[in-house]
Structure formats: C-alpha cells, structure tokens
Amino acid sequence: MTELAAVKAALKTQAVETPSWAYGNSGTRFKVFAQQGVPRTPQEKLDDAAQVHAFTGVAPTVALHIPWDKVEDYAALAGHAEDRGVKLGAINSNTFQDDDYKLGSICAPDPAVRRKAVDHLLECVDIMDATGSKDLKLWFADGTNYPGQDDIRARQDRLAEGLAEVYERLGDDQRMLLEYKFFEPAFYTTDVPDWGTAYAHCLKLGPKAQVVVDTGHHAPGTNIEFIVATLLREDKLGAFDFNSRFYADDDLMVGAADPFQLFRIMYEVIRGGGFTSDVAFMLDQCHNVEAKIPAIIRSVMNVQEATAKALLVDRAALGEAQASGDVLEANAVLMDAYNTDVRPLLREVREEMGLDPDPVSAYRRSGWAERIVAERVGGEQAGWGA
Amino acid sequence: MTELAAVKAALKTQAVETPSWAYGNSGTRFKVFAQQGVPRTPQEKLDDAAQVHAFTGVAPTVALHIPWDKVEDYAALAGHAEDRGVKLGAINSNTFQDDDYKLGSICAPDPAVRRKAVDHLLECVDIMDATGSKDLKLWFADGTNYPGQDDIRARQDRLAEGLAEVYERLGDDQRMLLEYKFFEPAFYTTDVPDWGTAYAHCLKLGPKAQVVVDTGHHAPGTNIEFIVATLLREDKLGAFDFNSRFYADDDLMVGAADPFQLFRIMYEVIRGGGFTSDVAFMLDQCHNVEAKIPAIIRSVMNVQEATAKALLVDRAALGEAQASGDVLEANAVLMDAYNTDVRPLLREVREEMGLDPDPVSAYRRSGWAERIVAERVGGEQAGWGA
Amino acid sequence: MTELAAVKAALKTQAVETPSWAYGNSGTRFKVFAQQGVPRTPQEKLDDAAQVHAFTGVAPTVALHIPWDKVEDYAALAGHAEDRGVKLGAINSNTFQDDDYKLGSICAPDPAVRRKAVDHLLECVDIMDATGSKDLKLWFADGTNYPGQDDIRARQDRLAEGLAEVYERLGDDQRMLLEYKFFEPAFYTTDVPDWGTAYAHCLKLGPKAQVVVDTGHHAPGTNIEFIVATLLREDKLGAFDFNSRFYADDDLMVGAADPFQLFRIMYEVIRGGGFTSDVAFMLDQCHNVEAKIPAIIRSVMNVQEATAKALLVDRAALGEAQASGDVLEANAVLMDAYNTDVRPLLREVREEMGLDPDPVSAYRRSGWAERIVAERVGGEQAGWGA
C-alpha cells in the first residue's frame, strides 16, 4: 500500500461520535435562541444524527444524555438508531439540573444528595446494559462559588467514594470516562478541574477508568497536545470531547477557533497510538447561532481535515530533524503537512466511500432541513432542560 | 475635623446602587436554581432593595432593567420606592433576549433589527424621563461567534450610528453610560470588548457619554485600577458595575474573589477624585447559590470596607516614599492601610448613622427572610426572563 | 487584470521590515545562548538583513535600535545598507537599559531621569534626520512592580508631557509610533499597557502619532484583529511588530503559534485599507534557539502566506453571506481562503520577481551561513546589551 493509500485507509476507518444534545437547542445564560426544525424527542435527534453519518460516513454513533434522552425502551431506541444506520454510543450522566444539586452532586455536603447522584450514575450503567453502550461519560458540575463554602479535601473524599461505587458496577467491557473542566458552572473551586485530578482518581479506580479531554476545558494557554501525549503515555486517555473556544468553554465547532491546535492534537494522537486504540472521538458542542446539522457536519469534516494533515506528517523526516536538533527544519516538516490543502484528498476518500465529496452541499440539497422544519411542528423542542 | 472624622464622614456619604435583577433568580447556562421568597414583581424587588438600604444605610437607589422591570406607571413605581425609603436609579437596557437579536442588536446586519434595538433604547430614555433616572446604562450582547460571521468594522459603524441617535435624545441632565465586556455571550468578537472601544465611542458622542467599568469584564490579568485611573484622568469614568470573579464574568459578590484588588480600585477612585464626583457605584451580581438579600448586604459592606481602607491610606507618606523611589516603603504604606481591620470603624459609622453595627445579623433577626418566603407564594419568580 | 494577477501584484508590493536586533543574540532571563556567526556591528546586521531581502524580495528595510546600533556616521551606515540592497527603516528608542531607568524612564518619579529619557528620544529624531528614517518607534519598559510603588496617574501626566515634547520635534514627514504592552518587564502596572492608552495619547498628540500593534503584547484571549480593525477605522494604526506567542511576549516567529490568527489579522488589514496605506509591517522577534537568518526568512514567508490567503478571500461572497445572516456560509467563505495552500502561488510570485521559489533552501545553498561563521571570529557578538 502506498503511503497515500494508507492515509486514505486510515481516514476511512475514522469514527466521530456526535452528541444527541447538539441537535437540540442550546444557548448562554442570557438567552437560548430556538431554531426551527429542532428535534423534540430522542428519536428525532437520532434521525438528525443519521443524516450527519449519511453525508460524512464517519459519524456512526450517537452519544446519549440521561435524563435528556430518557425513554421507556432503550432496546427500541437502539433499534430506531440502527434502522437509520447509526448506533447508540456513550451514556452521559447529568447530575446538575435537579434543585437539590445546587451545592453539588457526588461531592455535595448532604449525604442524601450524594446518594441520589450515585444512584443516577448506577442507573446510567443499567441503561448502558440496555443500549449496549460501552462508555459511561461522567462530567460533574460540582464545585463551589466562594472561598470557605465547602471543604475542598472532603469533597475529594466524597468524589472518590462515589466513583468507586460506580466503578464496581461496571461490566467487563464497560469503561468509566471521567471528564475534567477548568471552571463553570462553579466559579471558585471545581472538583475535577484538571487532567491531574481526573488522572489521580482514574489511577486508583483501575484500568476501566480513563480520562476525557474536552478541548474547551482548560486554563488559558494550556498546551492540550501535551496532555494528550502524556495521557496516552500513561494509557489513561479514554476519549475526547471535541469543540473549540476563544475564551472559556465556548463550545464552538471544533477547529473553528484554532485549526492548528486541532492538528497538533491529532498529531499527538496518531504519534501516541491513540488513533488505532479505543480512544473515543466525540463532539461536544453548542450551536447557539448557527444551523445545527450542517454545523455538526462541518465539525466532523474539520476533524477529518486535521486528521488527514496529521497523517501526512513525514515522521521519518521529522524524527531526523528532531534528533539532529534542527529546530527550523523540524518545525518546517510539521508545518509542511499542516499547510497542505487536504480537501481534495478528502473528496477522493468520500467518493471512494460512495459519498458525495461535499457533505455540506449534499446535505443542503437533500431537503432534510426543509423537511424537519415542516414536519416538526408543535411539541417541545429538545434543549438542555435547565 | 480630625482625619478619622473625615474618613467617617466620607463613608457616611457613600452610595452604592443595587440592581433590581440581583434580587431575582439567576444561574448559569446549565441551571437556574430557584430560591424561596424571590420577588415576583418590580415592586417586590424594590421592597427587598429597601431592606438592603435599611440595614446598610448606603444603598439608597435601585437600578431597573427594561423590560424585566417594565410597568404601566413608572411614577407609581418611583412612589413605591420612595415609600420604602429608596429611589429609582439607572435604567438598564436589554437588547439580547428577543429572538431577532440572535445575530446582534444595535450592530446586527439586519437594519430592521437595528431599528428595533435603537427604538428600545429611545424607549428607555422615555422611561428615564418618567422615573427621573439620570443614567442610561448600555450593555450590548452584540458580537459574533465565528470568524467571518460578520464584518467587524461595519458593526462599529452601525454601533456609532445607533449610539448617536440615542445620545441626541438625552436630556440635559441625562447621561449615557457605555459598558464594555471582554466576551460572553459572543465567543469570537464582542462589539464593545474593552475600555478603549467604549472610550473611543464616548469621546465622539460627547460629554454626556461615559464608560462603565464592570469589574468582571476584563481579560485575565488586566490591571483594572489602571483603567480606573486612566478613565478618571480623561474624565470618562461614568460608573462601576461591581462584582467579582475568579475566571470569567462570574458575577460573584464584589470583594469575594480578590479583596485587595477592590481596595486598589477604590484607592484609585479616591486618588482620582472619583469618590466625590458623579461616578456611580453600582452592583451587578448574580447570587446563584447563596441567599440574595444578605449577599447584597455583604457586597455593600465589602465596598464599604475597601473604601474605608482606601481612605485610610497615608497619602502624604505614600507620596514621599514614591517621590524618593523607596519601593518597599511605598508599598508598605499602601499595605498598612489594607491590612487594617476597618470593621470596628464601620461599626462606629453605622451606629452614628443610627443603624445596627452588624447589618447581616440585623437582617437575619428582622424576620424579612421568613416573611417573604411565607408571603411570596404563587406567581412567577423574577429572573432573567431568558 | 484577473483576480489572481491582482493578488500576485499585491504580494509583489509587500514590504516587511526586519529588525537589526533579531540578527543578534537574544534569550530569556535564564540564559542567552550565543550562536555562531552572529553580527558584531550594525553593519554586519545590515549584511544579514540584506540576505533576507535578497532571498525573499519583500524585506527591503531594516529597523535600527538606538543605542544598540549607534554609529558615528549614519549617512555612511545608510550607504552601507544601500550598497547591499536594503534601506534603513524605523528608529527604535531604548530607555530601559541604563541603571537610572530602574524605576522608569519617561514616567520615572525623578525628573532628571525623565529629562534624560526625553533627550534620548530627541536624539533618536536627530538620527532619523540623518538616516532619512520616517518612523520613531517608541516602546517604554516603564511601569511598577508593586502596588503603591508609584502614582499611576502622575505617571500618565509625565508620559503625556514627555511625548508632547518629542512630538513637537518631529519633522513634517516623520511619525511617532507608540507601542503598548500588557506586561514585562514591569509586573504590576505598565504605563502603556493596552491599545486604549496608546490611542488616547496619540489622539491628543496629533495626526503624526499612531499606535503600534505588537502581536505578542496582549492579555490572554485578546482579539487582536478587532483592535486592528478599530485602529484602522480611527486612522490610528501606524505599524505592526509581528511575532507570535503561546503564553506571554514569547517573540517566536510570526505565524508559528497561531497561523489562523495571523490570517485573520491580515484580512482585517486588507479589509480596512491598511495594506495600501502607510501602515508599517515590521518583525520584532527573538530567535533564542533557532538559526536567526533562516528564521527571519521563514517569518517573512509566513507573513506572505497569511497575506496571500487574506487576499484570496472572496469578499463578495463573504459580504453576501454576512448580510443574509448565514453564519456557516460566511465562516466557510473565510475558511476556504485560509485552507488554500498558497505556497504554489508564492513560488510563482517569487519566480516572476526573479527569485528562487524556495527562499530557505536557496539561503541554505548560498553558503552565507558558513561564511559568517568562518569570518565573524573574535569581537563581541551583538545582543541586547543588557
């Protein structure tokens, strides 16, 4: 196989999981702008996600959020997905929208609240059993807003205890993916604020616990690709939540704010063996002002383009320049791949996969957007349910 | 008058305006946690604000937010306030919660949307005429989320045009206060992102246009007291929106995150003549997890404490140390004031004003909290109305 | 002329000024790593700069730094430059390396220090008269390290007074370019910390005073292209100091850290008319670990590539998408230009200019690097002279 053929082959195997909630309405604390045609049910979210997969070919699974996507019959939901050509993916827990979570969930000072939170997580594992999902993705909004509000260290003890109970419940093929976040919605402490904290907990829990890197969840200036390389070296990188940001957790389309960073991240993924391992590549975005389905298509394409560029890096030449200490040449080898326009290559890949080379245009021509606006009338549009 | 007497006299004249919306519910994009006893009407917000003034003695006015505080009869609303011992303060516009403001208001690409936004601002001036308010406080959520989304410069032209029309409408005793904000809810560009932009617009508008410094609206690391000193030097500091932050626009209680910064800001205010001029000192906070009225009382007290410390700086000794280039001594003079415990002094001030020396305890003993929980049953609690 | 021909024509007229000091040694406070072959005299710096112009064709001028580049006979220095195919550019002042500048220069509390600083600036204008330089570029290291160390506002008064005296001395065709910087070497206040401060001073000085945007001199997250658009709108953008950063004022090769940002900046330059006006495009970089001359060649090429992409933006399509509020399409039009590989185009441009299409390789083949290592033996290598 020629090198280019290998790159193409790799690109064809790529899988980017899209999140059910990105198809619903989202916004800021100031306003959620509703959009026409937004899904009203988990099934309709899956219908939209199936469109993204139909046009990109690399978005075969859909992450669920519980209770936003709660249904009576998860087997039926899985069947609905499969009928449309996609599968159910990770189960995401939600322990931040009940009134008694005001001071935290799994870390809350009140033991009854902690019990409720852990029970919710256990229920999520039940749902995983029903859906066949492999990954339990945990993000906690837990933290404090004011110095003194709660005991920082006691909250870590509570966190460890709660996670351990859930970990025990996992099946052999199931993983716990623990996400960290710098801040928001808590504004003084966050109980899992950085990769180090998530890593330390996962290490104690065991091999089925791994860390999630959400690309928008870092302090300003953080070198994310360093974290990716380090977690892969420690065999603790479980998944990505892809999105992009200029300021905080802006949840913009991945690759929109800093495409060079996305390329560097994908390079470290590939270099560290993460592309062919079980690292899960997920989107976690909010399309507040742009049309949702084409924004998700574009996001998937952005991941593909960054991946293609990263695959094109001449690693032999790079290694040689690095070993010889030729700073400019090493940088030039990397930049040469980044500066390549990989869109023609990806058009070829899509054609070879039997897809339209231009997924956004194809989607626009498909009439789906008009159809859902026409059909999805009445009912309550999906959103964050806050 | 002894120096301490002068400090006390100054503290007794202090006025901190509280915002009507801080008495209602607020939250993050993830969840608004409702609290018991929250006001359901503008009148009830004024009732709560009157409590803050009753116990602190230095919160005599209340800012309104239109349309959140829209009423039929503003004269009656002003009367309601005065009956309870407070007055109506600044009018705050809201051009970010209608569906057609999705891509901006006064800067939106659609001229019809801009017209609507400017009309809203003109209506706010009408309301000022009715309430006797002196200040129109403008904060725009305008901006873009993606590179290319709109023309950065054209948006400035639209902004200038809209502001000019509103400026023309102001009465002789009315001011336009223009607020800047680093980011949120827009995540790529914000149309008034920094003091320089607000200043440049105010300069062209004329003497009735001045800048608002919201202490939570800056890039990480920004030296806010420098901006305060500079705006005072330029005679363009119109008002403060006080709050505090660890990360972004966290809207915590002022003085909660960095009391030393608040002291430095108040020192520059006093040094620059802003304490005895018409700079308006307002709170703009969100009490997401803490009880609202006592949080606002505490915030007012925090401003008082910072002010007291700033007033206690030995400016003669400071000037001498500065002139002689004695870095450590100059710093020590400033820190000496900061390290002073001014709470006994403020207790005296309150007692001399006929108030309880401990406003929080007095409020807690007053029964108001229990009363509003009991009485404010049913109806819709006030919030941001998003 | 076809559109592509117009793009090429524009690229051929581009001029990027390189700084004499970038050819000398630089480093961090921890260590300056010396490199072989580094110039020992202003003349040798010009020799190196001439190489950059010879291979890129778009670096025709060289900025001087006084006193680092002080010579007896500036006319002779200008002649030396012209003999090698380049010209002398902006004169950069240095008021931060004498022992009496410890507490500032033009803003220092000691009037004698301020006098010395202003005299240095006036001397720089004398040198401009001798060299024919048009621009006086002012960056002040002035500021304070500790709260209270000096009077923030008094320092502004001193700054204004000093600048006014220098402004008066300028000839009809000369400009004063005032640079701002977020922090460093001062760690509490900086006397010109942001564009707003520089703008306010320039406004009062008059039309010959304009602002310099150094791309590394901003708070984390600052939207630099917004500042560029705003300063162009105000006719106050005088020059760029190009470099790039991940953290602070890292002074890396421009385009190395965030090539997408550089593209967005160049797009605003072109959109705002700054490409065909007298905005000066200068580099200000430190090549601490990489070979200096090829790093500067690469930097010039990075500016060219960003410019080419910005020129390729389909502005009609962009305007249409913006006007219609199609967020995704507007973003896509911009990204389409950014994602284009412009290197083939630039190779053509160079060939049409009679240059080698690959400046870095051509430089490497030229033997200049080996020659300067062999010839520049003994003497004292140029550096920051700290």
Add this chain to the structure above:
Amino acid sequence: MTELAAVKAALKTQAVETPSWAYGNSGTRFKVFAQQGVPRTPQEKLDDAAQVHAFTGVAPTVALHIPWDKVEDYAALAGHAEDRGVKLGAINSNTFQDDDYKLGSICAPDPAVRRKAVDHLLECVDIMDATGSKDLKLWFADGTNYPGQDDIRARQDRLAEGLAEVYERLGDDQRMLLEYKFFEPAFYTTDVPDWGTAYAHCLKLGPKAQVVVDTGHHAPGTNIEFIVATLLREDKLGAFDFNSRFYADDDLMVGAADPFQLFRIMYEVIRGGGFTSDVAFMLDQCHNVEAKIPAIIRSVMNVQEATAKALLVDRAALGEAQASGDVLEANAVLMDAYNTDVRPLLREVREEMGLDPDPVSAYRRSGWAERIVAERVGGEQAGWGA
C-alpha cells in the same frame, strides 16, 4: 493552652527557607539592575540570610543553587552558616545555563547532554551528603519553542529515565522535590508544565519523590489551593516555592500580589496537615527593583501573617456552616479570619521570642545595609550567572 496560645506556639515553630540567589542580583531579559552591597560569594549570601533570620526568627535555613553556590569545602560552608545562626537547606540544581542545554537538559535529544545533566544532579546529591541537606529540588527549564521541534512523548521517556537514576542515588533521609512550571524559558512545550505531570513522575519514582508548588508557575486563573489540598491528600506535597505574580512568573514578594490567595493556600496547608508535616516552605523570588534583604524580611512576614490568619479560622464554625450548606455563613467565617489584623499578634509573638516586634525597622536601624555597601566593594556581584 488557650486557642490563641496555640496559634502563637504554632507561629513560633514556623520555618521559611530563604534562597541564596534572592540575595544576589536578578532582573528580566531586558536588564539586570545591579544593587549596591550585593553579596559576591556564597558566604556573603549566608551572611545576609542570617540577618533575615536574626530579625524574623523564622528563617533558619538557606537554600543553595549549584553551581551558583559551588565551593570547595561544603562542610566549611555549613560551618560558616552555623556560625551565623542559620543552616544550609535544599540543594537546587541548575541545568539551564550551559551552552549545550540550549535544547534541553535531562530531556534533550542528544544523549550526551542528558548524561551531563544527570551527572550534575548526581553531583548535587553528593553535595547534599556533604552539607547534610535533605532535599534535592529539581526545576528543569526543558521544553521546546516550536511545534515539531522535538517529540513530546520521547522527552517524557527521557525525563523518567533520568529521574529514576537520580532517585536511586538518594540516601534514606533524602528527598527529590520536583517542580513544575507552566512556561518560561520554553515557549511552546514545557516538559513538566503542571502538577499532574510532576505527580505522575513522583508516583512512579516512589515515596521519596514529591512535588514542589511554586506559586508563580500556573496558568492564569488556576486555583492553587485546590492543588495544595489535592497533593496533601495524595501525600505528595513536598515543598512550596513562595512568591507572587500578577501575570506570569513575576517572582514578586510573596503576598504582594494577592494576599487573600496566600491566606487560602495557608488555610489548605493547615487543614490538610501540611503545617506539621515535612512540607518545606521556601521562598523563590527576584527582587529586581527593591532592596533585597528587607524585601525578603517582608516576604517572611507576609507568610507569617497569612499563616496567622489561617490558624485563626474558626474551624468548628466553618465546618458547621459547610455541613448545613450555608454558603454565606461559611464564607463569612473564613473572611472573618482573613479580615483580622494579625500584626499585633505577630508583634507579641516576636517579643515573646526575644525579637524586635518590627523586623523591617529593626533591620533598617541595624546598619547592616550601610555596612555591606561599604564593605562589599570590588569583586563580582552574585547573580544568576546567565
């Protein structure tokens, strides 16, 4: 023992290690401003450090930096210290100032450079044996400036290998303290950029390896007290390098930029048992513009004041408020301690220790400053030796 007596007793046992290099000259990359009377030898640095201890009573040890403090006879140096009433403390390695460290030391691509770096660290352990020092403090300037410059992951492998060799060499009572730093002098990647990386390495090395928290080495907005609490919980907090910052690693006097943060850190130290364990409290500061000895005295006092306030927190009341979810009361309990003026208490502590209650004044009156200016004439002043 009354509670206040216990607080006093704790304060009398406090020990803050001062760094030999803080007595020498330091500066920024722009300029090192020399000061009069600066030590010229390790012995003279110890003489100055002994003054700090003489006046504060809580600075009994002095950290050395190798090779800056290299001497022939370390036993004699230790004797010199003891003669003056202090002891030698941690040994700090320096692998960043030789020319061959340009691309790194222990992580460099060149094995010979790595060998040299490890040998230096082993030599430092030899010196520890000679001085009786217990702690080897490691800070590496290693990193890269440009994407692609070197292989991020391979550098981690090299780091692990080098550290392991040094760890093996440690005696039973010796520790390896690994410091992390966000950035500088490397501007793209840093090989130990955050606590997570340091923690992961220490964990693998074993119980004698612990993490150093330098309070200036974090990304903007990082919650340092959270890291302190977490490392204490993991039994991996080895030491502090105290200083303060507004922007980057400004190395200002500890407590000068954010005294409230220092208080919060000390509270977590005490709450987590770090005050009575073997956590080492060290200063690491640069007194670029202020007099060095009084600045260090002031820094030690700032640590004392923060400690006193933290000791005064009413932990029973705090715990009760936290358990009951009373956010405002919990915050108020903490703030009550912070707002207390502890200077009178510390004056008492000093008097009970037989010291002058005002160390800075006592130092100024002692004549030491004048004496060293008079005596330390000629020779080469100590500095960073870059």
